[in-house]
Amino acid sequence: MDNASAVSRRSRATRQGGLVRDALAADDKFRSAQVVFGQLRSKGEAIGLSTVYRHLQALADSGDADTLQNAEGEALYRLCGSGEHHHHHLVCRQCGRTQEIEGRGVERWASEMAEEYGFTDVNHTIELVGLCNNCSG
Amino acid sequence: MDNASAVSRRSRATRQGGLVRDALAADDKFRSAQVVFGQLRSKGEAIGLSTVYRHLQALADSGDADTLQNAEGEALYRLCGSGEHHHHHLVCRQCGRTQEIEGRGVERWASEMAEEYGFTDVNHTIELVGLCNNCSG
């Protein structure tokens, strides 16, 4: 109803920006820029590919969207409720359903490993990909 | 001395295959296909880009090489001593130095998460990227 909720403070509120955000908001699945573009176009929306990429990146930069890369190296996006809060994902490789998961233990393990081998400023990428209970039949 | 150690059983032993393997064997860092190609060419070796890609993939497929993707989605390769044995990496984002690490705990955590949310056949990608003690100065 009101995707104007988080309107401009430093940037303009545009129709296209709303379209991209709405497309992601439709469900909690990860999708690629190309898919978002295709969905919007097939709904008859007038929007350019460049614009879709721009808004997706903006969302990712601002922390409003999560990002991950599929096996082909394609970037996938999803709206992220938890803001800055650090978390990981359990993604269904079939239907794309996504479960946010937490890993205190993993965070700890990563720090321990970093320390053990003298590494600093360590980032970790951790994604779990499998089949959800709907798709594993 | 003898990169002919693991010779053909179903495939031919070619000069180019040896070159690619040797390039990886030079050290334990991850490198991209483009880099391997560049290194070989600048050493004056005659080899084609396609061939480099082919051999790197073959090595990865046979389990003789580890693979990971950098932030730009480029594929990186490294010879892998541990064969089939499952492990992860702690990679220096500056010099590329790589430390193989084990994560019994992480494996367990991944299984637990999978089970908790009803996911099956779950793969995980876990990479830690930071600065090694040489580069963090």
Place this chain on the structure above:
DNA sequence: GGCTATACTGGTAACGATTATCAGCAAGCC
């Protein structure tokens, strides 16, 4: 050592995702 079948090679074109360009358009402000 020479011969042959065929796997391997590599230059080049094609591909797919992403980014850069830049003239035209429109949101926000007076």
Place this chain on the structure above:
DNA sequence: GGCTTGCTGATAATCGTTACCAGTATAGCC
């Protein structure tokens, strides 16, 4: 209504990777 300037989007350009396919070299056989 008019202006400024950020936003848009068609198109070209990038970049890593893969497909093609005619030419070449290897393994095996004589």
